[in-house]
Amino acid sequence: MPNKLAVTGAKAVAIAMKQINPDVVAAYPITPQTPIVQYYADFVADGLVDTVMVPVESEHSAMSAVVGSAAAGARTMTATAANGLALMTEIVYIAASYRLPVVMPIVNRALSGPINIHCDHSDAMLVRDSGWLQLFCEDHQEAYDMTLIATKISEKDDVLLPTMVNLDGFITSHGVDIFEPLDDGIVKDFVGKWEPKYPLLNIEKPVTLGSLDLFDYYYEHHMQQEAAMKKAYELLPEVFEEFEKISGRKYDFLDLYKMEDAEYVMVVLNSTASTAKYVVDELRDKGIKAGLLKPWVFTPFPKKEIKEALNGKKAVVVLDRAMSFGKEAPLYSLVKSALYDAEQKPKMGSYIYGLGGRDVTTHQLHDAFEDAINDKLELNEQKYLGLRD
Amino acid sequence: MPLNIKQLVDYVDKNDWPFTQGHRLCPGCNAPMVAKWATLTAKALGYEPVVGAATGCLEVSTTIYPFTAWNVPYIHNAFENVAATITGAEAAYRSLVNRGKVDNKKVKFIAFAGDGGTYDIGLQALSGAIERGHDFVYVLYDNEGYMNTGNQRSGSTPTGADSTTEPVGKAKAGKLQFKKSIVDIIAGHEGVYAATASTSEPMDFMKKMEKALEFEGPAFIAVLAPCVRFWRIPESSGPEMTKLAVETKYWPLWEYFMGEYKVTKKPRNFKPVSDYVTKLGRFNKLLKRDDSAEVIEEMQKYVNAKWDRLLALEEISKDKPLRTKI
Numbered sequence: 001m002p003n004k005l006a007v008t009g010a011k012a013v014a015i016a017m018k019q020i021n022p023d024v025v026a027a028y029p030i031t032p033q034t035p036i037v038q039y040y041a042d043f044v045a046d047g048l049v050d051t052v053m054v055p056v057e058s059e060h061s062a063m064s065a066v067v068g069s070a071a072a073g074a075r076t077m078t079a080t081a082a083n084g085l086a087l088m089t090e091i092v093y094i095a096a097s098y099r100l101p102v103v104m105p106i107v108n109r110a111l112s113g114p115i116n117i118h119c120d121h122s123d124a125m126l127v128r129d130s131g132w133l134q135l136f137c138e139d140h141q142e143a144y145d146m147t148l149i150a151t152k153i154s155e156k157d158d159v160l161l162p163t164m165v166n167l168d169g170f171i172t173s174h175g176v177d178i179f180e181p182l183d184d185g186i187v188k189d190f191v192g193k194w195e196p197k198y199p200l201l202n203i204e205k206p207v208t209l210g211s212l213d214l215f216d217y218y219y220e221h222h223m224q225q226e227a228a229m230k231k232a233y234e235l236l237p238e239v240f241e242e243f244e245k246i247s248g249r250k251y252d253f254l255d256l257y258k259m260e261d262a263e264y265v266m267v268v269l270n271s272t273a274s275t276a277k278y279v280v281d282e283l284r285d286k287g288i289k290a291g292l293l294k295p296w297v298f299t300p301f302p303k304k305e306i307k308e309a310l311n312g313k314k315a316v317v318v319l320d321r322a323m324s325f326g327k328e329a330p331l332y333s334l335v336k337s338a339l340y341d342a343e344q345k346p347k348m349g350s351y352i353y354g355l356g357g358r359d360v361t362t363h364q365l366h367d368a369f370e371d372a373i374n375d376k377l378e379l380n381e382q383k384y385l386g387l388r389d
Numbered sequence: 390m391p392l393n394i395k396q397l398v399d400y401v402d403k404n405d406w407p408f409t410q411g412h413r414l415c416p417g418c419n420a421p422m423v424a425k426w427a428t429l430t431a432k433a434l435g436y437e438p439v440v441g442a443a444t445g446c447l448e449v450s451t452t453i454y455p456f457t458a459w460n461v462p463y464i465h466n467a468f469e470n471v472a473a474t475i476t477g478a479e480a481a482y483r484s485l486v487n488r489g490k491v492d493n494k495k496v497k498f499i500a501f502a503g504d505g506g507t508y509d510i511g512l513q514a515l516s517g518a519i520e521r522g523h524d525f526v527y528v529l530y531d532n533e534g535y536m537n538t539g540n541q542r543s544g545s546t547p548t549g550a551d552s553t554t555e556p557v558g559k560a561k562a563g564k565l566q567f568k569k570s571i572v573d574i575i576a577g578h579e580g581v582y583a584a585t586a587s588t589s590e591p592m593d594f595m596k597k598m599e600k601a602l603e604f605e606g607p608a609f610i611a612v613l614a615p616c617v618r619f620w621r622i623p624e625s626s627g628p629e630m631t632k633l634a635v636e637t638k639y640w641p642l643w644e645y646f647m648g649e650y651k652v653t654k655k656p657r658n659f660k661p662v663s664d665y666v667t668k669l670g671r672f673n674k675l676l677k678r679d680d681s682a683e684v685i686e687e688m689q690k691y692v693n694a695k696w697d698r699l700l701a702l703e704e705i706s707k708d709k710p711l712r713t714k715i
Contacts, residue, residue: 052484057517064470068477208457210465
């Protein structure tokens, strides 16, 4: 691999998948995810990987085939977006409850209706309670790196939970940017071999998977999923550390930008963090102590880390690229709840932005910061950035 | 090599049944016969069956955690996706064998589903799986309704049968539509082995199961398998009723192989379809209506035409396969 490649985010993810070379990839096309599976199909057609690819007839069948394949004992991946994820949702929950370590890049896109093919996070928020780990990526490098990290954390013995790797539709998936891939051999060693404990294909020891789980066990099985989620929270730092050793790139639950002495903090997911970092720099040039907090890990939600990072700050603005109709926006409500027992609670404001791919400008982010700086935040009022009158 | 009785006896003498007793299906239910015969045929022929099941009576009654009636690998995913699930497992098997991670052990993938999960909600996944040419056998136990939710109509429910979502009432004679001809739909995929079978003809079913297992591609068998509760028939009479279904042309036994049709049982004399309808309690309400004779007459015309059509298809397709590969 060359040291640096200038490609689309979709291709960066496809390259990570190629280096992992999973046993099975089952997929159905949907904009803006399609290029990931197209690149992957090319790799298969050209013999660069020996993955068995199953080009199914719907996302529902993609996730169903993924469950069959992962249960059989194969390292299995798929990718989707928006309505594709919505169609999968029934089986997304089942994959997590069967403890199948599947990795699925999600190219974030607005959910219908009305139909819209552009970026927001309503798809990821739809499945936030499905039992999958959810990682979020600012750019191509992170999308590539997190695909590798996802494979590692999902397959940890005590975790065995599937992981979604979120990247912004078009902005990251279709935009060209430079990233540094690792050598094939290094990736191969990092992800290692997948050795399932109770595969369906073990004829000598037949397993029954997907039993009817009535009132006498269902509850306990859900508690086991919760325990696995806690274990993922415990083990993620180890995986990040291992990844740093092979790449020099340091990840954590939270990406903290100029947060040390920050007084006014913006919290935002994915690619908008790049714009926010630029705005933070502009404010810093004016002598305003601005900072940015970007969660890399959304599920399990790093409540403790967020409290530590935001305790004592003057004001925090949380930007959500999804709405939770009739309730507080998803990221805002979680950050707010993380600060419930903080000793020095900051003032807080909730901002919706960029729905359905609406352009996000530095001016908008400045507006949110201005409210924070001028003490104009309303704890229980949702505001809208870039909304036309 | 056709499977014979001796092989079956030898197998059950020396081995555990792949599908065992202890499940909680209703007394007289025909679904366990289907599951038992299908898996037994596979085992007796030296295959290793890996089973998938759609949500339905067979699934809920055989795997109540922490118990299982399955002595072979088994997976249930959801209602509409057993075909996709089992093809995922089949793809995994191919991949893992290629990569030397799993031994090539004559593993065969068998999916079981009822009519709701096949004719209706599961049709898309099944069609996709067949079109992609996966190597699996799909066994439909057709009891003509959503039975474990309490006898609702499905795409397989026959005209005039009483069901809770299209009951026979004063204004309407229950379901007015005919049932879907599912095997014709499957045959429309062309590169497939498809057949009908009945619980009254176990040897015919096992012979077809053998062909389905040998076929390196998608295979489908629809087995008429009564739900004694909602068909309102005596517990011991399931096979007797399906025998009548065959003898009245209601459920002809035939098969399709890559374009060629074959009728596998041609009774010398047929009984009128009313012989079948009047035996099943689920038609009682219909029979009390003034228009019952007309409904039965329609049914008779339909089954006659269907039979003639099958014979014609057999004739014109003989030695003329549509395809030589999937």
